[in-house]
Amino acid sequence: MKAVIIGSSGHYGYALPSITARGITVPGIAVTEGEDIDRLKSALAGRGIETAEYPADEIFDAVAPDVAVINTIFSRSCDYACAALERGISVFLEKPAATEFAGLDRLISAWKRAKDEYSGIRLGGMFGIRYEAPFVTAERLVREGRIGRIILVNGQKSYKMGTRPPFYSDRALYGGLIPWVSIHAIDWISHLTGSRVADVSALHSRAANRGNGTMESAAVMRFSLEDGAIATVTTDMLRPENSPTHGDDRLRLMGDGGWLEVTGGKAFLNGNEVPLDPPRDIFADLLDGTDEEAEANRRLSARNLFESTRAALCARESADRDGEPVNVIYDSKG
Amino acid sequence: MKAVIIGSSGHYGYALPSITARGITVPGIAVTEGEDIDRLKSALAGRGIETAEYPADEIFDAVAPDVAVINTIFSRSCDYACAALERGISVFLEKPAATEFAGLDRLISAWKRAKDEYSGIRLGGMFGIRYEAPFVTAERLVREGRIGRIILVNGQKSYKMGTRPPFYSDRALYGGLIPWVSIHAIDWISHLTGSRVADVSALHSRAANRGNGTMESAAVMRFSLEDGAIATVTTDMLRPENSPTHGDDRLRLMGDGGWLEVTGGKAFLNGNEVPLDPPRDIFADLLDGTDEEAEANRRLSARNLFESTRAALCARESADRDGEPVNVIYDSKG
Numbered sequence: 001m002k003a004v005i006i007g008s009s010g011h012y013g014y015a016l017p018s019i020t021a022r023g024i025t026v027p028g029i030a031v032t033e034g035e036d037i038d039r040l041k042s043a044l045a046g047r048g049i050e051t052a053e054y055p056a057d058e059i060f061d062a063v064a065p066d067v068a069v070i071n072t073i074f075s076r077s078c079d080y081a082c083a084a085l086e087r088g089i090s091v092f093l094e095k096p097a098a099t100e101f102a103g104l105d106r107l108i109s110a111w112k113r114a115k116d117e118y119s120g121i122r123l124g125g126m127f128g129i130r131y132e133a134p135f136v137t138a139e140r141l142v143r144e145g146r147i148g149r150i151i152l153v154n155g156q157k158s159y160k161m162g163t164r165p166p167f168y169s170d171r172a173l174y175g176g177l178i179p180w181v182s183i184h185a186i187d188w189i190s191h192l193t194g195s196r197v198a199d200v201s202a203l204h205s206r207a208a209n210r211g212n213g214t215m216e217s218a219a220v221m222r223f224s225l226e227d228g229a230i231a232t233v234t235t236d237m238l239r240p241e242n243s244p245t246h247g248d249d250r251l252r253l254m255g256d257g258g259w260l261e262v263t264g265g266k267a268f269l270n271g272n273e274v275p276l277d278p279p280r281d282i283f284a285d286l287l288d289g290t291d292e293e294a295e296a297n298r299r300l301s302a303r304n305l306f307e308s309t310r311a312a313l314c315a316r317e318s319a320d321r322d323g324e325p326v327n328v329i330y331d332s333k334g
Numbered sequence: 335m336k337a338v339i340i341g342s343s344g345h346y347g348y349a350l351p352s353i354t355a356r357g358i359t360v361p362g363i364a365v366t367e368g369e370d371i372d373r374l375k376s377a378l379a380g381r382g383i384e385t386a387e388y389p390a391d392e393i394f395d396a397v398a399p400d401v402a403v404i405n406t407i408f409s410r411s412c413d414y415a416c417a418a419l420e421r422g423i424s425v426f427l428e429k430p431a432a433t434e435f436a437g438l439d440r441l442i443s444a445w446k447r448a449k450d451e452y453s454g455i456r457l458g459g460m461f462g463i464r465y466e467a468p469f470v471t472a473e474r475l476v477r478e479g480r481i482g483r484i485i486l487v488n489g490q491k492s493y494k495m496g497t498r499p500p501f502y503s504d505r506a507l508y509g510g511l512i513p514w515v516s517i518h519a520i521d522w523i524s525h526l527t528g529s530r531v532a533d534v535s536a537l538h539s540r541a542a543n544r545g546n547g548t549m550e551s552a553a554v555m556r557f558s559l560e561d562g563a564i565a566t567v568t569t570d571m572l573r574p575e576n577s578p579t580h581g582d583d584r585l586r587l588m589g590d591g592g593w594l595e596v597t598g599g600k601a602f603l604n605g606n607e608v609p610l611d612p613p614r615d616i617f618a619d620l621l622d623g624t625d626e627e628a629e630a631n632r633r634l635s636a637r638n639l640f641e642s643t644r645a646a647l648c649a650r651e652s653a654d655r656d657g658e659p660v661n662v663i664y665d666s667k668g
Binding site for chain 1: 482483485486533535536551552553562566570572576578588592659
């Protein structure tokens with residue numbers, strides 16, 4: 001199996017363990033304007049993976065890979081993903097799948113055509129936090145019915161601002177805090193409840209963004225879900241720089257039969273810490289099985305990527321309109 | 335000084351330490367239809383306080399108290415408060431101050447008239463959680479500037495459902511989960527940021543309310559504040575019955591200079607637990623000083639009670655309209 005990596009702006013690192021373990025070759029890498037290729041090169045060299053540089057627009061035809069790991073500047077990702085799918089190449093795509101509705105719709109169309117034409121093709125998003133031990137554990141406990149029907153969900157993403165690459169200063173390139181960061185929590189909500197978000201009211205703020213242009217520093221959302229559950233998501237880049245970890249991810253699920261919480265890298269059932277299941281490998285999850293199996297088993301599927309991206313773009317739209325609610329309209333497949 | 339207590343449905347207990355310590359007499363108590371007077375009687379007897387029962391409609395004229403502690407069924411509180419204020423009696427009132435906008439407006443009018451007529455009269459709400467040690471500590475740290483300007487606030491109220499008195503089964507009597515419970519978190523937000531909430535989108539749910547009629551079991555809100563900060567509030571009655579405490583109050587404040595959190599009865603500054611200041615006495619705070627001093631020092635003031643009640647009623651209105659945003663319009667004094 002042959003893989004290429006396009007871009008060095010996201011979580012290509014998620015793919016490396018399986019590339020090494022499965023002997024997948026990486027005959028080509030590429031970056032786009034303004035991205036740092038050296039970081040990517042040394043990550044591969046550090047694992048003894050030989051590769052070569054290509055222009056991003058030529059790499060698919062030059063190398064003919066089986067799978068493309070795409071994590072370039074967010075606004076550019078979806079067109080590379082479309083180009084890959086058109087050639088029958090599976091895609092592991094940084095979230096959000098697109099930074100505008102038009103791009104998302106192009107991607108959904110490209111996916112539908114590719115699925116008809118290329119048997120076994122896969123598309124999945126880099127929702128890596130789902131695969132971390134406490135979230136894997138939470139997912140299992142929910143599936144086992146340990147908290148009953150979920151009535152209320154609260155999700156939190158909190159990061160350090162740090163020194164961000166220049167593209168984060170430009171909404172047109174990075175897409176906004178909600179599609180970039182909050183999307184994880186939106187994905188947790190749908191993934192764990194098994195219900196899509198139906199309607200959102202959101203707000204975001206650029207206060208205290210430390211000179212990062214139009215980058216948002218904080219966002220809040222309230223959601224209704226299709227099954228009647230309700231949810232909040234809070235997101236910020238205000239975590240103190242000297243904190244022990246970059247992120248402070250939290251998830252709180254209140255069911256009619258119990259209470260489940262992920263915080264500080266631990267999982268708690270009804271307030272009691274539970275032993276953690278092992279983390280899972282997200283890239284392996286994408287590669288193994290078919291998209292239909294993934295969809296049926298609520299693993300990493302194209303549909304899930306489309307739905308979480310659409311919900312995040314709708315939340316951003318609500319925030320751009322000062323909190324006016326937005327109904328999330330999913331098409332039949334997306 | 336003479337006090338009366340009307341109702342046994344709320345936090346009259348907040349008044350008892352100061353009644354004892356200051357030798358305040360309680361010549362009369364009263365309850366309204368459907369309330370249990372025995373609980374109130376034994377609480378007073380347990381502190382050696384002698385009292386007598388009166389009909390609620392006659393107690394003010396019969397006893398002529400200086401202050402009325404009013405915590406009857408929520409929908410009835412505000413008219414007793416109006417009746418007290420009209421007679422120049424100060425009021426310590428269970429929140430919400432009213433369960434409908436019309437009642438709140440009546441109360442505000444009664445207060446304006448009373449302030450003009452009776453020097454030194456006071457009105458304050460039973461926002462007792464503010465006076466608990468971790469919240470007192472958080473307030474001091476905010477006032478000291480330890481987290482800079484507040485950009486984002488997240489508030490949580492989570493209670494056990496328990497066995498609730500019958501009036502909680504009827505929205506017309508208890509007013510709804512948001513005015514009853516979420517109002518605390520709304521009050522924290524305004525009290526700690528020093529900024530009122532400007533706009534709210536809220537949802538609530540009756541799922542899993544264990545047969546409590548129309549009682550809501552969960553609610554979510556997102557707020558914009560007048561100073562530009564943003565906030566979420568989550569509220570539920572889904573805390574497992576065998577939890578060690580009744581409530582799971584949480585508050586998280588993200589500023590441009592730091593991060594402050596109250597959770598599990600503790601306070602944390604930038605992730606580090608801080609020693610707690612002593613709790614304060616809410617009834618003493620109401621009795622001491624003038625309303626103008628209270629307002630100037632952000633203590634327990636009539637204005638604060640009106641504003642938090644209005645914001646909560648607006649949030650409930652938004653939830654009743656499936657999350658349509660509601661602008662909170664404060665009148666010049668309320």
